[in-house]
Amino acid sequence: MLLVDDTESAADTMSALSGCDRLDVAAVDAPTAAVDAHAESPFDCIVTEFEFDGTGGLDALLRVRELPNPPPVILFTRLDSEETVREAVAAGVADVVDKRPTDAQIAVLAHRISKAVAAARQSTELDELHAWLRVVAEQSLVGLYVIRDGRVAFVNEYLSNLLGYDTDEVVGRPITEFVVEEDRAIVEESLRNRSHGSVESMSYTVRVRDYADELTALEITGQRTTVDGEPVVVGTAMDVTARLESERLLRRSERLTSQIISSLPDMVFISEPTEFDIVYINDQFESVWG
Known part of the structure; x- marks a missing residue:
């Protein structure tokens, strides 16, 4: 981690943090030096004071937030006013810790650093996983979809092409808009059963009408799951027109x-x-x- 502090207590803070388990600490005394140091050799976390002689600590340091996989920034300063906290949170810091010269407060800071680093790594791993899954979804030879509250939340390019629309023209619309009227009851019943939890998964075949008003028969499979605490239906759609x-x-x-x-x-x-x-x-x- 990188400590950015030009106060007299900076050396004591660095020494105390260096004594904590699993913390490798470096220090600079100016935000611009911190940006340069991180650009040369990225740090897992940056801990900074709020103000420095002639410059604001957050304004300069938060430039690192524009970099790929930016590190979390923790504000470590005397919290004499709520305005400082509000400004720091608005600027996008990961955490705010009151700067007091006690062993207990250094332990709190060390814990917050470890917590912020773990959260940042998990977020990076999730972003990489989502990017990988999106590549897989877009290269899939079957249609993939996610439905939330009866509307399309995600659709891959293969399925949007079957419907004759661009992906962004499909997302957000009710799924039943694409299904012929005679088959809409099948879809509505399926979504209702899965939303209420009476059926976890099921499959059925429906006809959809594309942008050119041509009919395509799709074999639909779906599974009820939860994403961000909300129930959704995820599944596949395969063109079975030729087979039928x-x-x-x-x-x-x-x-x-x-x-x-x-x-x-x-x-x-x-x-x-x-x-x-x-x-x-x-x-x-x-x-x-x-």
């Missing part, structure tokens, strides 16, 4: 084949290849053999 059409044509072909075989004047039967059990006979076979 193939199944329809196959059923039609099977019906036609059955009708043709049934009407043939010759006797026709079908049996299992190994067991020789007859599984089908046509009308002519039945009329001859009964």
